[in-house]
Amino acid sequence: MSGGLLVAGTTSDAGKSVVTAGICRWLVRRGVKVAPFKAQNMSLNSFVTREGAEIGRAQAMQAQAARVEPTAQMNPVLLKPGSDRSSQVILMGKPVGEMSARGYHGGRQEALLGTVTDCLEQLRSTYDAVICEGAGSPAEINLRRTDIVNMGIARAARFPVLVVGDIDRGGVFASFFGTTALLSAEDQALVAGYLVNKFRGDVSLLEPGLDMLYGLTGRRTYGVLPYAHGLGIDEEDGLRVSLRGAVRESVVAPPHGEDVLRVAVCAVPLMSNFTDVDALAAEPGVVVRFVDRAEELADADLVIVPGTRGTVKALAWLRERGLAEALVRRAAEGRPVLGICGGFQVLGERIEDEVESRAGVVDGLGLLPVRIRFDRDKTLARPVGSALGEPVEGYEIHHGVADVRGGEPFLDGCRVGAVWGTHWHGSLESDAFRRRFLVEVARAAGRRFVPAPDTSFGVLREEQLDRLGDLVEEHADTDALWRLIEGGAPGGLPFVPPGAPPLGAGAPESRGAAPDPAPPSPEGLECAGSAGSRGQGLEVARSAEATPQGLGLARSAEATPQGLGEAAVVHVDQEAK
Numbered sequence: 001m002s003g004g005l006l007v008a009g010t011t012s013d014a015g016k017s018v019v020t021a022g023i024c025r026w027l028v029r030r031g032v033k034v035a036p037f038k039a040q041n042m043s044l045n046s047f048v049t050r051e052g053a054e055i056g057r058a059q060a061m062q063a064q065a066a067r068v069e070p071t072a073q074m075n076p077v078l079l080k081p082g083s084d085r086s087s088q089v090i091l092m093g094k095p096v097g098e099m100s101a102r103g104y105h106g107g108r109q110e111a112l113l114g115t116v117t118d119c120l121e122q123l124r125s126t127y128d129a130v131i132c133e134g135a136g137s138p139a140e141i142n143l144r145r146t147d148i149v150n151m152g153i154a155r156a157a158r159f160p161v162l163v164v165g166d167i168d169r170g171g172v173f174a175s176f177f178g179t180t181a182l183l184s185a186e187d188q189a190l191v192a193g194y195l196v197n198k199f200r201g202d203v204s205l206l207e208p209g210l211d212m213l214y215g216l217t218g219r220r221t222y223g224v225l226p227y228a229h230g231l232g233i234d235e236e237d238g239l240r241v242s243l244r245g246a247v248r249e250s251v252v253a254p255p256h257g258e259d260v261l262r263v264a265v266c267a268v269p270l271m272s273n274f275t276d277v278d279a280l281a282a283e284p285g286v287v288v289r290f291v292d293r294a295e296e297l298a299d300a301d302l303v304i305v306p307g308t309r310g311t312v313k314a315l316a317w318l319r320e321r322g323l324a325e326a327l328v329r330r331a332a333e334g335r336p337v338l339g340i341c342g343g344f345q346v347l348g349e350r351i352e353d354e355v356e357s358r359a360g361v362v363d364g365l366g367l368l369p370v371r372i373r374f375d376r377d378k379t380l381a382r383p384v385g386s387a388l389g390e391p392v393e394g395y396e397i398h399h400g401v402a403d404v405r406g407g408e409p410f411l412d413g414c415r416v417g418a419v420w421g422t423h424w425h426g427s428l429e430s431d432a433f434r435r436r437f438l439v440e441v442a443r444a445a446g447r448r449f450v451p452a453p454d455t456s457f458g459v460l461r462e463e464q465l466d467r468l469g470d471l472v473e474e475h476a477d478t479d480a481l482w483r484l485i486e487g488g489a490p491g492g493l494p495f496v497p498p499g500a501p502p503l504g505a506g507a508p509e510s511r512g513a514a515p516d517p518a519p520p521s522p523e524g525l526e527c528a529g530s531a532g533s534r535g536q537g538l539e540v541a542r543s544a545e546a547t548p549q550g551l552g553l554a555r556s557a558e559a560t561p562q563g564l565g566e567a568a569v570v571h572v573d574q575e576a577k
Helices: 016-029 057-066 101-108 110-126 151-157 172-181 207-217 239-248 274-281 311-320 323-332 342-347 431-445 457-475 478-487
Strands: 003-009 034-037 040-042 046-048 054-056 077-081 086-091 094-100 129-133 161-166 191-199 220-226 261-266 286-291 302-305 337-340 350-353 360-363 370-381 384-387 390-393 396-404 408-410 413-416 419-422 539-541 569-571
Touching (some): 016 034, 016 057, 016 457, 054 057, 054 077, 057 129, 077 110, 129 478, 261 274, 323 337, 337 342, 390 431, 457 478
Parallel strands (some): 034 129, 302 337
Antiparallel strands (some): 086 094, 413 419
16 A cells, blocks of 8 residues: 555644645655545635546645646545535535535535545555645544544544644644644544744744644654745635735736736635636736725726626625626726626626526626526536637536627637626636737737736746745655655654543544544435435435435546436525525
């Protein structure tokens, strides 16, 4: 079997995604065949693999760092929030329904452990090493019993755990100690040590604290990574990461022509795949910002309405804030607007939605001659085509089906004057097309902006991944890391009291007690209409034509979830309503 490592974090946004990517790039440069893995991901930032599976974009980025093709096995469970209380569940790359947090953590999550471990074992049989990313914190003691992404997967695979802490936030020593002390004895035995992320200053000033941490926990620190500016790398924890990492701190080069080009991105609710604008931010002289007020569109040369998991909700939000009226004025004045995926749908004449919002027929902004009908089946594709005379590649993730009734063809959408719309994510990463598009925008905006002739987004992305590999190689004890990956957690690691507190009567994980074994196969995801299933989690409503007998879960990248008939109606369970 191959070696492996779980990269956990003291908090969300501690740097797990980029550290995992950095370790993957460091290993592959050493000649190690390595793959990333994240058992369960919650993100609106997703990607479509070549086999048509939807996974977290962070795992696709990590696969690129490892120089391998991303697959569904690398992220078997993806949760896409649709509200504060419910998410769409993507299993092995395909949507299987909506579920509330209570329904998911009330036993359905635990039932997925068999699928998750199968995927991990398949990767381990193919690669020399598998670097796993955890989620949130491994010390979320309220969720430990059903955990399949942190200590649950570490225990199942017997992987050592490296805990990453963001020292830029402060409190990193307390976070390391507290994380360890809140785990059971069995979980603590796998926590090998710590990695400090985003340190600014003289490392020698940190060393007394690291020595004391070792004295308190018996665990070493495997490295101190410095704060790195301008890392435009895909993560999943929210817009704040993209704003800081991919836009505001990107290296701002002077414009190639006389003018800069200002791009305003409407920060719609449930915004998805906001990384679509990263390629614009990489262009010298292009300034990208996210906005939520109508007056912020006044000086923008291009306004982008991005993708969203809630098209009707985003449309209402645009109207409430006066942004819709500002977009209509822009279109009338011939000023550029681009709608991508949900943003494209918003710009159309009419939206018929009985799937996502169940709002029925809703009027769009009427800027493009397009009518949208939401289909229960999700389109997941990797299209290739051309636009503005240049080749374009992209990926599609949407339930909306577009009926284009006029305008000038533009990818799968259309263009009317200076308003463009398409379902294609990632199209702006095609360099020649992006430059030609920016020329069109500059002309319509009256700007003397000239795109740089040699900007390659792919090359820039590779350079950023190499920077991550350099950070690990130069600032971590890589010999010790390799021993950890190859040989597992060191023996004899001391127990740090008090250990996991009781989780309630009958709870399996209390002060060192091992949890009950997870079910060997993912049973228990019920369909509406079965005894006792109402309000218990992921439900599939039966129609007269479709009577699914349960929701079987795919156990390999090629398999697809069984039990979802063509006429099945997937809906949110009772808690999420």
